[in-house]
Amino acid sequence: MAGTTGRPDPTLDTARLAGHPVARVGFGAMQLAERGGRAAPARDAALGVLRRAVELGVDHIDTAEFYGAGVANELIRSALHPYPDDLVLVSKVGAEHHPGKGLVPAQRPEQLRAGVEANLRSLGVEQVTVVNLRRLDTGPGIEATGDQRVDLDGQLAEMVALRDEGKIGGIGLSNVGVDQLRRALPVGIACVQNVYNLLDRSGEPLLDLCREHDLAWVPFFPLGSAFPRMPSVTDHPAVIAAATALDVTPAQVALAWLLAHDPHVLLIPGTSSTAHLADNVAAGSVHLDAETMSTLDGLAVAPG
Numbered sequence: 001m002a003g004t005t006g007r008p009d010p011t012l013d014t015a016r017l018a019g020h021p022v023a024r025v026g027f028g029a030m031q032l033a034e035r036g037g038r039a040a041p042a043r044d045a046a047l048g049v050l051r052r053a054v055e056l057g058v059d060h061i062d063t064a065e066f067y068g069a070g071v072a073n074e075l076i077r078s079a080l081h082p083y084p085d086d087l088v089l090v091s092k093v094g095a096e097h098h099p100g101k102g103l104v105p106a107q108r109p110e111q112l113r114a115g116v117e118a119n120l121r122s123l124g125v126e127q128v129t130v131v132n133l134r135r136l137d138t139g140p141g142i143e144a145t146g147d148q149r150v151d152l153d154g155q156l157a158e159m160v161a162l163r164d165e166g167k168i169g170g171i172g173l174s175n176v177g178v179d180q181l182r183r184a185l186p187v188g189i190a191c192v193q194n195v196y197n198l199l200d201r202s203g204e205p206l207l208d209l210c211r212e213h214d215l216a217w218v219p220f221f222p223l224g225s226a227f228p229r230m231p232s233v234t235d236h237p238a239v240i241a242a243a244t245a246l247d248v249t250p251a252q253v254a255l256a257w258l259l260a261h262d263p264h265v266l267l268i269p270g271t272s273s274t275a276h277l278a279d280n281v282a283a284g285s286v287h288l289d290a291e292t293m294s295t296l297d298g299l300a301v302a303p304g
């Protein structure tokens, strides 16, 4: 990561993820398969979004085998395999799709291994560059109960074994707390993926720890998600006002704020629209002046 203090140069548009250089604006594939209750896009449209993302310079795609019960990974493989050499595919384990029950926890070490194996098969790769261990201690989303409440150390041992075997290139953590990240640091962590955006800064202490240890911070729900119960960043009046003043879109304001907030931020906004995709990629070159940054800094609903 270039620079660890202060506000980054807004023209700085690449960073490193598990040792790989990546554009700071990547792509999250969840919207191609699951859309908070809305219908997923048509297959051809979804394939088009993925191909366009790579054409626009996206070289970091976030996915999961359980997005749409394998749909997201199948789309990625169909659209992009054989993959460009510089494409970094990041997946996650910790939940699985159960026929009849939908998304269920899969936290036990042997389930993490099965999840990695499923990703290798569906993505058609010998190694997934980074795999996030998605903890389910708390929401958003499903929560682990009973024998799915698994100690972190045993999970990390399995993730390290998978890395030693070459099946994953790096270990990420998702939906963790500060203490859990501290416990995991000795095994070597590539990135942290927690909910975080302009309106929800509850993850700020975790971002501080990422800064201290030079880890990539990859917020999920950077725009507030597609779920109606979550506050939409792009609908916030101050975000809309800033966008109007700068002649950019609200999504670009939301994403540019994240990029300017800290150089450890890598983005994976999700979209099923090529127009929104182009908007989001272009957010990497949107400059927010000091006054706009200061106004936006003050918006957090839940400051850390």
Ligand SMILES: NC(=O)c1ccc[n+]([C@@H]2O[C@H](COP(=O)([O-])OP(=O)(O)OC[C@H]3O[C@@H](n4cnc5c(N)ncnc54)[C@H](OP(=O)(O)O)[C@@H]3O)[C@@H](O)[C@H]2O)c1
Binding pocket: 027, 028, 029, 030, 031, 062, 063, 092, 132, 134, 174, 175, 193, 194, 219, 220, 221, 222, 223, 224, 225, 226, 227, 234, 249, 251, 252, 268, 269, 270, 271, 272, 273, 275, 276, 277, 279, 280
């Ligand atoms: N680790 C985890 O637990 C976890 C959890 C959730 C998500 N994720 C990852 O994080 C990624 C991002 O999160 P997310 O997709 O849930 O939410 P998000 O990126 O915050 O927001 C997605 C929503 O924003 C809309 N959108 C995207 N670009 C837009 C634009 N330029 N203008 C207006 N609206 C726009 C999308 O609608 P359209 O489709 O109409 O553009 C969709 O409704 C996911 O795709 C997934 O890869 C990880």
